[in-house]
Amino acid sequence: MDSTSAMAHTVNPANERGREGFYQRAGGQNLAPLWRVLGALVTDEPVSPVKATIWKYSDVRPYLMEACKLITAAEAERRVMMLENPGLPGQSRITHSLFAGLQIILPGEVAPAHRHVASALRFIIEGKDAYTAVAGEKTYMLPGDFVITPSMTWHDHGNEGNGPMVWLDGLDVPIVNLMDASFRDGYPEANHPVTRPEGAAEIEYGYNMLPIDHEPGAQTSPIFNYPYARTREGLEKLSRFRKPDAYAAFKMKFINPVTGSWAMPTISTWMQLVPKGFKTQPYRATDSTVFTVVEGSGTSTIGGQRIDWQPHDIFVAPSWHFQEHAASADAVLFGFSDRVCQEKLGFFREQRGNA
Numbered sequence: 001m002d003s004t005s006a007m008a009h010t011v012n013p014a015n016e017r018g019r020e021g022f023y024q025r026a027g028g029q030n031l032a033p034l035w036r037v038l039g040a041l042v043t044d045e046p047v048s049p050v051k052a053t054i055w056k057y058s059d060v061r062p063y064l065m066e067a068c069k070l071i072t073a074a075e076a077e078r079r080v081m082m083l084e085n086p087g088l089p090g091q092s093r094i095t096h097s098l099f100a101g102l103q104i105i106l107p108g109e110v111a112p113a114h115r116h117v118a119s120a121l122r123f124i125i126e127g128k129d130a131y132t133a134v135a136g137e138k139t140y141m142l143p144g145d146f147v148i149t150p151s152m153t154w155h156d157h158g159n160e161g162n163g164p165m166v167w168l169d170g171l172d173v174p175i176v177n178l179m180d181a182s183f184r185d186g187y188p189e190a191n192h193p194v195t196r197p198e199g200a201a202e203i204e205y206g207y208n209m210l211p212i213d214h215e216p217g218a219q220t221s222p223i224f225n226y227p228y229a230r231t232r233e234g235l236e237k238l239s240r241f242r243k244p245d246a247y248a249a250f251k252m253k254f255i256n257p258v259t260g261s262w263a264m265p266t267i268s269t270w271m272q273l274v275p276k277g278f279k280t281q282p283y284r285a286t287d288s289t290v291f292t293v294v295e296g297s298g299t300s301t302i303g304g305q306r307i308d309w310q311p312h313d314i315f316v317a318p319s320w321h322f323q324e325h326a327a328s329a330d331a332v333l334f335g336f337s338d339r340v341c342q343e344k345l346g347f348f349r350e351q352r353g354n355a
């Protein structure tokens with residue numbers, strides 16, 4: 001931080017003599033002088049504690065398997081290894097505002113039903129024949145699917161297949177807890193009753209039509225599984241007739257079809273296709289972002305740091321750090337951040353190009 005220019009505010013330490021006693025006595029009254037912290041409190045631009053970090057799936061997967069030997073899904077409630085940002089150790093978060101973890105569920109296991117204020121996304125990494133049930137409707141999940149659990153909806157997960165199922169969990173827990181607004185209920189049985197046929201939400205809301213008796217008001221998309229097969233097809237076809245954006249290549253956001261806004265009220269989500277040989281130009285924004293690689297391989301430069309990635313790796317770009325992404329094979333990246341919160345509050349800023 002620049003302490004000599006007229007930018008961030010600081011107090012000259014030489015002038016602090018004679019004030020110590022006052023600070024001491026004020027502290028006893030739960031009072032503190034703003035002028036000693038103002039520069040750090042109101043920074044000239046984002047100063048993020050988040051570190052650009054990559055979790056290589058090949059390094060992480062053995063720990064997921066080992067966790068399966070040590071604890072059941074039932075005992076854990078959710079068998080999740082958290083992705084903790086090294087800049088925020090012990091804080092159960094991947095960025096300042098978001099939680100991320102890798103959840104593993106073995107054949108025959110059920111992660112028991114519960115509900116909470118925090119909203120969750122699941123991004124499927126590996127496995128098949130496992131479901132999540134949300135508000136009485138089951139959906140079976142496949143790699144690359146983006147699945148939503150809205151705030152306060154009952155949800156349980158089960159693996160009916162022969163192999164492990166792994167997904168990336170993203171939650172707004174740090175946002176909920178910032179505001180001390182957390183509630184949670186456990187359900188008396190492992191599974192909440194299923195009351196709707198599989199695919200019901202897709203039929204009601206996935207055909208560019210709305211049921212005539214649809215009542216507006218819900219904050220989260222009624223579509224709760226965005227299957228990868230469709231997402232991938234859309235990106236592929238898009239890339240055949242549009243020019244790649246210099247800063248994003250081909251990037252599509254997941255939306256709530258009822259409102260046209262982001263799919264979730266607190267977490268923005270999108271999918272990005274970077275063709276082989278393409279390199280995006282420097283871009284930065286105020287939303288610290290979590291990426292996971294669905295297909296392909298490449299290299300990102302984040303705040304000058306080089307990050308090489310492959311399928312299933314997870315990496316983080318901190319707020320206001322320039323990012324560039326280069327693909328060595330056609331690459332598909334899933335991303336999520338608190339952008340939607342920042343947009344609603346008027347905080348969001350982005351910059352294309354570093355010239």
Ligand code: 1HN
Nearest residue numbers: 078080099120155169171173
């Ligand atoms: C949670 O409820 C799930 O339902 C996953 O699968 C991860 C992380 C923090 C708090 C609640 C789930 C979670 C979580």
